[in-house]
Amino acid sequence: MKQWQALVRDIPDFPRPGILFKDITPVLADAEGFAAAVAAMVEPWREAGLDAVVGIESRGFILGAALAQALGTGFVPVRKPGRLPADTLSQDYALEYGTDRLEVHVDALPAGARVLLVDDVLATGGTLLAARSLMRRQGAEVAGATVLFEMLALGGRAHWDESVPLLAAAAY
Numbered sequence: 001m002k003q004w005q006a007l008v009r010d011i012p013d014f015p016r017p018g019i020l021f022k023d024i025t026p027v028l029a030d031a032e033g034f035a036a037a038v039a040a041m042v043e044p045w046r047e048a049g050l051d052a053v054v055g056i057e058s059r060g061f062i063l064g065a066a067l068a069q070a071l072g073t074g075f076v077p078v079r080k081p082g083r084l085p086a087d088t089l090s091q092d093y094a095l096e097y098g099t100d101r102l103e104v105h106v107d108a109l110p111a112g113a114r115v116l117l118v119d120d121v122l123a124t125g126g127t128l129l130a131a132r133s134l135m136r137r138q139g140a141e142v143a144g145a146t147v148l149f150e151m152l153a154l155g156g157r158a159h160w161d162e163s164v165p166l167l168a169a170a171a172y
């Protein structure tokens with residue numbers, strides 16, 4: 001399998017001065033790299049009995065849709081504000097470079113559905129925590145969360161309740 005980690009590139013001072021942005025677009029653009037990255041994320045969840053993969057806008061959509069196909073589940077989008085057309089639940093959160101809000105359709109999942117949260121990066125952890133709150137408020141069971149990579153210096157994992165597995169295919 002291709003070493004997809006080497007394809008992640010660092011962009012200094014994006015989107016704000018002082019932020020070192022980890023750009024995954026070269027991973028996605030490389031057929032073998034993309035396949036290897038998705039395979040690394042999928043493998044631990046094959047026997048997890050999932051009902052749905054929940055991907056977080058926008059980079060979590062790309063990886064989440066690929067994971068849903070590989071795991072044979074449907075895909076549920078958690079979106080930034082004002083983009084979902086039907087009734088939504090919403091959750092505010094903070095991230096490394098600002099604040100934002102996530103939303104999900106109230107009828108996106110049946111009660112008790114076992115879901116996997118998917119995003120590209122765990123940084124401060126605010127995004128995944130907000131998505132997890134949305135799922136709980138909706139009555140879904142969060143079986144776990146997975147990201148392509150974790151940015152260790154930002155300490156996001158410290159905010160995560162360890163009773164739910166949070167896996168990262170790589171850490172920087």
Ligand SMILES: O=P(O)(O)OC[C@H]1O[C@H](OP(=O)(O)OP(=O)(O)O)[C@H](O)[C@@H]1O
Nearest residue numbers: 057058059095096122123124125126127
């Ligand atoms: O752990 P955190 O500090 O919450 O940061 C991680 C989040 O930050 C980025 O999202 P961003 O809001 O930049 O959106 P994008 O995917 O649309 O680029 C990334 O895709 C994660 O969702």
Ligand SMILES: Nc1ncnc2[nH]cnc12
Nearest residue numbers: 020021022023096121123
């Ligand atoms: N430094 C970073 N690079 C890429 N995605 C991020 N999401 C939050 N912080 C990030």
